[in-house]
Amino acid sequence: MSAPFLLVLIVAGAYLAAHWAFERLGDRFLLVSGAEYLLLGILLGPQVSGLLHASVLDGFAPFMTLALGWIGAVVGSHFYVPLLVRTRTVLYTVAFTQAALTLVVCSGLLIGALAWLYELPLPDTVAPAVALAAIAVASSPAGVALLTRHRVRRGLVVRQIEVATDIDAFTAIIAFSLLLCVAHEAPQSAVRAPTPTEWAVISVAIGFVGGALFHLFVGSERNVDRLFVSIAGAVILASGAAAYLKLSPLLPAMLIGALLVNTTRNRDEIREALMRVERPFYFVLLIFAGAAWDPGTTAWWIIPALVFLVTRTFTKLVSARLAARLNGMIPLLGPHWGRALLGQGGLAIAIALNYHLFHGSLLFPDVVFTAAIVSVMATELSSARLVHSVVRRYTRRIFETPTPAEPHPALPPDQR
């Protein structure tokens, strides 16, 4: 029995069983599905059972690139400007402050931690540390989505968490993509190797030019099936182009997603076409990621992962608190609202996989990948519970009627 056949069989069985189980358990016990696929991948991979060899995973590399691009496009589709402008500016200020603080502080701490752990000069650890920091910024939107589906009314805290997860994704993708531009190897075939700035321009241009062209290409098409063909072609082309140039497919695909939902009249159909295969892609990506996991040569591989986990948790909580305090939002969000951002999911894995699989020449690919896997496994399952702990505690404040004399500036006009 061939390995790809076995892979598909196992993936299919596991996907359907887990999907069925989590559909029932998820809502009742507030469990977010995802980490179990990662675990399944690890069990199938060379580190445990060896059912999936590295050569098999290599054969599926184009598929993984496509999955990365698709995740990027889905992230981009969240940035629908008319909806964004209806949200109060302060929520973005808080979200951006929190994301930037996490990125900067995490980068700094991890540069030092990696240099100390591996006895390397500080400049050598910048690339893996920034990649880890980008991963640290990303937070899973699955927890808040699960809660808003059935249990929680949408209010300021919930909206802040939603905005923060979107901004986290945006920041993480930008930071990671720019890192790849800066640390890009010179292509052998080119006459003159592009500079990091030129790589960044190329990366953004693939997204912007691609998005603009696909906007014209898609036109006023409303048939979801036909839209799906166009969008699949667009995402495949952009992801393939970025991966071919050794850039991250996440940024161009995110820009395409954002441009398409903002410039066309058929936003709902485009989102429907994108969402149609998002979940299968996501779960298959998790299984591949689990199977591709390699702890590296050191026996103490868990130490850097734990250092990352602790650093991320600390930085996220402190950054969120500081961001809320700086913007006068502590009374509304509470000091511990950062807990809602601790859950990590597909984007963290996508960034780590991108770093690990396609940029092997960069330092510590195994460390970065292991840290992301440990973080997702530790936090994704409970991400809805973490969000719930914040929302439950502060929900009362959301619907609290402020005194008419002094309405809080953060509240939307209809709640003032």
Added chain:
Amino acid sequence: MRRVIILALLYVGVQLILPLGEVGRGSEALLSFGFLILAAYTVGELTTVLGLPKIVGYLFAGMLFGPSALAAVSASAVGRLTPVSDLAIALIAFLAGVELRWSDLRASGAKLLKMLSLEMLFATIAVAALLVALRDRVPYLANAAPNNAIAFVILFTAIAVAHSPSVTVALLSETGARGVVAKTTLGIVLLSDVAVVLLFTVAQAVARAIAPPSATMSAASPLLVAWEIGGALFVGGALGGCVALYLRFVHRELMLFTMLVTFFGAALARVAHVETLLTLMTAGFVAENVSHTERSDAMRHALERSAAPVFVVFFALAGAQIAIREVIAVLPIVVPIAIARTVGVWAGCHVGARWARAELVERRQAWMGLVSQAGVAIGLVSLVSGLYPEAAAPMRTLLLSLIAINQIVGPILFRRALSAAGEIPGAPRPNAALATAPRASR
């Protein structure tokens, strides 16, 4: 026009990117694949303006941007995308099975068998006769010993009469045609898949008896053939039963599920050494006819929704695999063969329909759905290559060129037939009276 300009810009963009990157990890294949999808989609839309089926546009796009013309998609990229093509054809076979109803087959089984048997007989005679007549001009045949020449003709003819379930299903899906011509054509094409495998096995045995093969490849024993077909029915039936159970007890994520079933079915058929297309058609047929109507309808809708991108991919890749230069070189021989085959199909279908007392519209239009060729025929060509290596190259070139021509002409004719029969929803019905008039009154 706007899409053509965008496509041209994308083509230029891809050409600009190519020198900056490095080949590896399949990213080049992905880049080519994305471009091919958009190109096929655009050309497909253009062909509808010309009144041609979209799949012809997909094929043209594949040919135009494939390795033998503009080479926007390299030969290695096409090779790397073969699994995608395999999955697509498996999905098409499964969809073909789902489209068949037991009640329809029971009602028209005898008619289909009569039409199919005569159509294949006439086409076989026409192609064989023309090959013999053109013997001096056909590569290999001109210098071959008489017994080798006869073996060549027998094998060539056995493959040349094959049909294309993929084109039939794709066109029915594209047009949404539901009617007597659509059903009859689909039924004949699906039955012919079994018949062609049987015919090829017999032809292989006869050819081996006349001209012992130079290669040491073992003969396909009757038992093996029986297993290839019977096993396909058995494996497909079991798979279809499992699908029916899933539909009954789980009934979730149908689109993903059907994709996985087709991938699994194709792999299972390879492992069990049974005919892949027949396995999946049987699976689809059993799943459709055993399940509760509502559940099977939901599955069919899920399949039809996923079919559109699959057709784009499959036919664009098929087009990219056509070697234009080789086809042009053998056109003077292949065009008469294609015409002879088409005449044979027309005559056989006409006589078969009369024998079966089929409706006038079937008698006049059904043959046009039987001209297309793909899938099975290409697979059989490689079998001959293993058996008679010295004849393999000319036969392969001739057959693949014949398939290429029929792959392009076939869908155009079939669409015309469906249109003439008034079976395309929303399209004008030029022969409405013919399509609806009862047989007794004609």
